[in-house]
Amino acid sequence: MEDRIKRIYVPMTESGFYILYCLQSPQHGYGISQQVKRMSGGSVVISAGTMYGTLSKMEKDGLIRFYSEEEKRKLYQITDLGREILDTEIRRIERLYKNSKGEDVDA
Amino acid sequence: MRKTMTRVFTIADYEDEEIWLREQHQNGWKLVNMTIPCFYTFESCEPEDVIYRLDFRNMERSEEYMQMLKDFGWEYFDQCMGWLYFRKPAAAVESEDEGELFSDNESRVNLVSHVMKTRLLPIAIIFLCCVIPNFVKFVSGAYVGYAGMFLGILFAVLFVIYVVLLVHCGTKLRRIRNKYRMGTGA
Numbered sequence: 669m670e671d672r673i674k675r676i677y678v679p680m681t682e683s684g685f686y687i688l689y690c691l692q693s694p695q696h697g698y699g700i701s702q703q704v705k706r707m708s709g710g711s712v713v714i715s716a717g718t719m720y721g722t723l724s725k726m727e728k729d730g731l732i733r734f735y736s737e738e739e740k741r742k743l744y745q746i747t748d749l750g751r752e753i754l755d756t757e758i759r760r761i762e763r764l765y766k767n768s769k770g771e772d773v774d775a
Numbered sequence: 776m777r778k779t780m781t782r783v784f785t786i787a788d789y790e791d792e793e794i795w796l797r798e799q800h801q802n803g804w805k806l807v808n809m810t811i812p813c814f815y816t817f818e819s820c821e822p823e824d825v826i827y828r829l830d831f832r833n834m835e836r837s838e839e840y841m842q843m844l845k846d847f848g849w850e851y852f853d854q855c856m857g858w859l860y861f862r863k864p865a866a867a868v869e870s871e872d873e874g875e876l877f878s879d880n881e882s883r884v885n886l887v888s889h890v891m892k893t894r895l896l897p898i899a900i901i902f903l904c905c906v907i908p909n910f911v912k913f914v915s916g917a918y919v920g921y922a923g924m925f926l927g928i929l930f931a932v933l934f935v936i937y938v939v940l941l942v943h944c945g946t947k948l949r950r951i952r953n954k955y956r957m958g959t960g961a
Binding site: 681682683696697698701710713714715716717718719720721722739740741742 | 830838839840841842843844846847849869870872873875876877878879881882885886
């Protein structure tokens, strides 16, 4: 079951990666989009429908979980499975980065 | 001042509908509501560039979803046959994606698939199980008398409407889906 989910999420879409990354601390959808816009210097913008759809799907697949509710806004937080997938993805991106600079990675 | 316009948009024409509504608003006509099947009521307003977007949610519409759209600056003003209507002034949009409901191709493809599954498929099933058998009965002369004639013609007309609708929606939805699928690189 978990292997199947890992296969779906790795490699991750750009929006998926940013959303999961931001949910290392509890956030709601709009908060995530603001944070992503800020940290990417405005080059990554996640729109409302994509945000809602990705959060619903990640919650269903157990990557994130409901944290609390503030005035009709749901806050989510990453789960252990989500963190595992995020770490796998970060290692993959680091490898890509190193290789793109012409560096080899250790086995 | 108000005006009502008649215009037919099928389930496959939502992108054209968005453009049309935006043009209306640029000309000083703001959409107030829709009446099934194809009547649009507008109210005169100051001409403004306002982006219109439609999302197909069928009957599912959570408070969380509506709040999130509001947070992102979308004004919800009406719904019609499972489609929710949103708008946002173009001046409030800093980048192209802020003027979209969906910023990646995966979610755009999901919308098309959702429409196909919950709208196009039922139409196809009604066509196969109801319209075709009755049309065949009509052609083979099973309907007799004035009432039979009337029913027969009714099904013949329905047959034509269904064929046109299915071909138009089927090909157009697939074209939209392919356009976004190619963009995903998958």
